[in-house]
Amino acid sequence: MIITRTPFRISFFGGGTDYPAWYLEHGGLVLATTIDKYCYITCRHLPPFFEHKHRIVYSHIENVREIAEIQHPAVRAVLDCLKVEDGLEIHHDGDLPARSGLGSSSSFTVGLLHAICALRGQYVSKDELASQAIYVEQKVIRENVGSQDQISAAFGGLNRIEFRQNDSFDVAPVITAPDRLADLQGHLMLFFTGVSRIASEVAKAKIDNLKNRVVELKAMHAMVDEAIAVLQDRQTPITAFGELLDRSWQLKRSLSDRVSTPEIDALYSAAREAGATGGKIIGAGGGGFLLLFVRPEYQARVRERLHGLVHVPFKFENSGSRVVLYQPNGL
Structure with missing residues (x-):
């Protein structure tokens, strides 16, 4: 076995x-x-x-x-x-x-x-x-x-x-300092929206639209090294990572009208109002898990605001x- x-x-x-x-x-x-x-x-x-x-x-x-x-x-x-x-x-x-x-x-x-x-x-x-x-x-x-x-x-x-x-x-x-990685992990929250979806169906809508989203995808490509630079530079506030997540989510939402929904947009707005710096729906979109970057002092407030969702603590x-x-x- x-x-x-x-x-x-x-x-x-x-x-x-x-x-x-x-x-x-x-x-x-x-x-x-x-x-x-x-x-x-x-x-x-x-x-x-x-x-x-x-x-x-x-x-x-x-x-x-x-x-x-x-x-x-x-x-x-x-x-x-x-x-x-x-x-x-x-x-x-x-x-x-x-x-x-x-x-x-x-x-x-x-x-x-x-x-x-x-x-x-x-x-x-x-x-x-x-x-x-x-x-x-x-x-x-x-x-x-x-x-x-x-x-x-x-x-x-x-x-x-x-x-x-x-x-x-x-x-x-x-490669980044262990305490910097721990700082990143300490700012991340994961919530299950309760919505499951067939990723292949959502992805197809994005793939069919790739040729019309060249500018957005190249910007999302560039954010990878920008985010790594944030993690490796102790002089840069870790919150810059969360701000990048917000920018990336706005670009991702534009890839297809199936990436987000009015319900997801409302959840994201509520989290931001409660103190989240940024976040995104994980994966193809349309449902699943919502990742949020939240300063530790605001996390209880975000959990309360999203009390209808399942909060899933995790570690890398x-x-x-x-x-x-x-x-x-x-x-």
């Missing part, structure tokens, strides 16, 4: 420039971190004593004879791509809701790839794990997704992720996808 633990991520800046339709022409750049909320995949060899060959347990339970019968698109695609022949039992558990903007779908794909490779006794590098997940989601399932989520899930940590026009990527950990994490239980029994 294998259990993998794969983190969810928060993307700060550059989201939208990680779509192949954009970066293959212009290049892309993202600043993102993983957090201590995880997707767990349990995978084991299924003994041949049942009518079904594969058992997949998530929000539904599937008992099937053939891979082609599997309804879960990522499970079906991964098992097919890895040419799995023997029966498997796969269980999924997550710390946070799916379809909420924290890269949960990619964490699932990365975690499942990692689990099956580990069950086979195969080592897979972080780079290979990310690349395989990108291939599965973009080429096999053909979802309208970017390329940052899979990389963050595989590598872990706070990273500057560059996407090159030749379809390669580079992951550079952001650096491990990326990991095998947390390894009991090989063959595949």
